[in-house]
Amino acid sequence: MPTPKLNLDQNPEFRADLENPNLTNADIVNKWHCGNGYVGDRRARLKRGEPIDPTEAREAGQAPPEVLPESHSVDFEGNHTIEKVAERIIPLSEWLDDLRKDGFDPDDFETSHSHSVWMQHTRDQVTKVLYANKFIARKRPQKVREALVSHAEVMEAIRTFHFIPSERAFQDAGFILMPTDLQTGKVDIAGGTAETAEQVLTSFSKAAEIIKEERPRQVAMVDAGDVVENVFNTSAQLGTNDRDLPHQVVEAMALMQKGIQMLAPHCSDLRYAAVSSNHGAFRVGPKAPAGDAHADYGIAVAKLLGIALELNPAAFGHVTVQVPKPHMESLAFDIAGTRIGAVHSHQASSADKISEWWKGQALGRLPVADADFLLAGHWHSLRVQQAGDGRWIFVGPSSDRGSSWFTNLKGDQATSGMLSFFTADKQWWGLDIL
Template sequence: MSLADDLARQPTAAEAEHRPRTEFDGTSGYVQTGALTEPPASHTELLRQFGYDPDEVEIVGAPRISRWQTFDERWLAAYRFRIAPRQAAASGMDELLARIDSWTAHQPTAASGPHVFNFQASDLQIAKSDNGGTEVIVEKFLESVDRAVTEHQSLAHRGIAGVHILFPGDCIEGNVSQEGRNWWRTEYAVTTQTRILRRLMLHAVEQFAPLTDQVWLSVVNGNHDEAQRFQTTNPGDGWATECAISVADALKMNPAAFGHVTVEVPHPEQGFMTVARGDTIFTIAHGHQWKGGGTAKGSHAFTWWADQSFHQQNPAGAHILAHGHYHTWAVETAKTRTRICSPTFDGGSNYYRDLTGAEAKRGGLVYLTRAGEVTAMSLV
C-alpha cells in the first residue's frame, strides 16, 4: 500500500443500524421502525406490520425522527411513534347529533333581571403535552364548568337574564405555532383536537341551557387555532370557529331543546367581533393582535382598543374587551372601559418556566355584567 493510500484511510465507524422494535403495555407504548429511505406510507399498515390491530391501537402525535447519511451518501431515517388504545371512532358530528337528539324540550325558566352571567374560557390548547397534557386540561375544564354552574346558582338572586359563554381563542394546540416546531410536543392530531373541543363546547352549552332562557356562545380564533400559515387565507380560517359552527349546526337539529342558544363567530375576514350581550357590549379577541405589556399610559391592549376607536371601528362602542393569549388573569379599567384577560387551562410551558420561573393559574373566569359594569368576578 502506498503512502498516499495509507494517508487516505480513515477510521470509519461501523454504524449500529436502527432495528425495528416495539413495546406496549395496554395503556401506552411505542413503535420504532428500522432504517427507511421514505417515511411509512400508512399508519394502518405500520401497525399491522408490528402485529397490532388498527381497530384497537392507534398512533398518537407526531413521530420522533432520527436521520443519518450512509457511507455511500444515501440518507436514511428511523421513526419512533407513540401508540395508545384507540379512542371511540364515532365522527364528531354524529356524536353531537346523537347527544342533542337525546335532550328533551327546554322548560322556560322565566328568569329575569338586569345581569348577564359570563363564563370566559380561553387558552385550553388541547393536546399540549406539558404538565399533565390533554387529560388534565379536560379535567380542569369540566371542573371549571361545574364551579361556574354553582356560581350561577349562588348569584341567581341578583337577577340573571342570560348566560354568555366565551371562548377567546387558542382552544387547541394546533400544528402551526412556531412554524410547526411545537408539533413534537403535541399529543394528538388536529382532527382529534377538534373532536375534543366540540365535545367541550357542547358540554358547556348543555350545563347552562336548562338554567336560563338565553344562552350565547361566542368563539374567536387564536393564533394556535389557525388552520394553516404556509399561505395566507383569512382570519376566520381557524379550527375554534369551525368547531363552534359545527356545534351551531348540530343544535339546530333540536330547536325545542336548544332554540334559545345563539352561537356567534366573527366575520370570516375579521379575527375579533363586537357584540351586545344584554345591555353590555363586548369586543372579543384572542389578544395576539397586540403585544404584551404596555407603558405608563396603559397596556398595549388599551392602545389597540384606542386605535380601533379613533378609526371608528366597532370596538369604539364596547364596554368590555375580553381576550386571552397571555395566560394570566388580568383586569384593567378606565372609567367606562374594562379589559379582562383570561388565565389558561393548559399546564403552562416547561420551556417558559425554565427560562423565567413563571407559572400561571389555571381555570376560567365568571362575572356578571350590567350596563357595561363588571361585578362578582372570580376564578373557577
C-alpha cells in the same frame, strides 16, 4: 421503541422505567405516550410501596374504593331531597326503597326524579360517565276536603290573593365565562389532553352551579381563541402533542358542546362567541398561515356547534352562536346593558399594549370600538385594567396545562381556569377564576 400494552400497569418494562432514577417523567411520557399526571401518580405509588395498578391496590386493601358523593336533606315541611352521584341512572324503585329504609311511607309523598350526566377523566387515564341523580319527595296534603267549596269562598280567595314572585326568578344580570386558550392536544408541565379536559369540565361544572344559584337572565361563553394547540404554530408541536390536529378539533368541540349542555338549562339566553387566534389559524407549515381571518379552527368549532344545536331547538333554541363578521378578528355583543368586545389579542405586542390596539379599533370604528369591556386571551394569566373613559380590559387565564417555556424563562406559573364575572349596566362584580 417498545409497543405500549393496553394496560401499562401490567407492563414490566414500563415499571422498570418508573423505577429508573435517570429517567424524568417527561422521558417516560414521550416513550409510552401517556399523561404526565399518570406517570407522576405511578411513581408516587411505587415510592410508598403500593402496587402501581389501583385495582391491585384496592384488592390488597391499600386503597379504599372511590366513594361517590350523596346527600339527603329534609326541610321544615317534611319534604325530602336526595342526591347521589353514580355511574348509572338510579330508577324510581330504589329511591322509594330509600324512603322506606328511613321509616317513611312513599304513598305519603308526591315524587319526582331526574339526572344530569358528565364525563370525568381520572388520573388513571380512564374516562368515566357519571350521573348526578336527584330525587324529590313532597308531602301530600294530610286530608282532602270532602265538602264542596262555596262561591263565596272562591271569590274571597281571589280577592285576597297576593302574588309573591318566586325566589328563583331570573335576575336582570349577565354572567360572563371565558373558556379560552384550551390548546387541546398540548402536553406540558401539568399534563396533556386528558388533564385539560378534566380542568375544563370542572370549570364548566362550577359555572353551572353559580348560574343555577344566582339565576342571571343572560349568559355568555366567550372562547377568546387558541381552542386547539395546532401542529404548525411551532416546529416542536409535532413531537410534543398527544393529539393530531383532527383529534384536537374533535376534543375541543366535544368540550365546548358539553359546556353548552351544562349551562343552557339554567338560563333563558345563552351566547357562545368565538374569535380568531394564532394557534387556531389554519397553516400549511410552521409559521405559514393560509387563508383569511376565518380560516381558523376555533371559528370552525363554533360554526359546527351552531349546526349541531339546531338539531334540538327544544333544548337549545335559546342558544346563539356568534363569530366575527367576514375578514374581522374581533366581535362585540350586548348583555344586560353592557357592550362586550372580544379578541384573542395576539394582535398586540404585549398585554400592556392591548389598550393601544383598542384605541386604533375605536378610531377605525371596528367591531369593538364602542365596547364597555374588552375580553382578551393569549397571555395565559389574569389581568384586569381600566382604559379610556371608564372602560375595562379583562385578560383571561388559560385552561391549558401550563407553559414550561415561559416558566423556564421567567419562573412564573399562572393559575389555570376560566375567568367569570357578573355584569349589568356597564358595571361588573363577582370576578373569579373557576
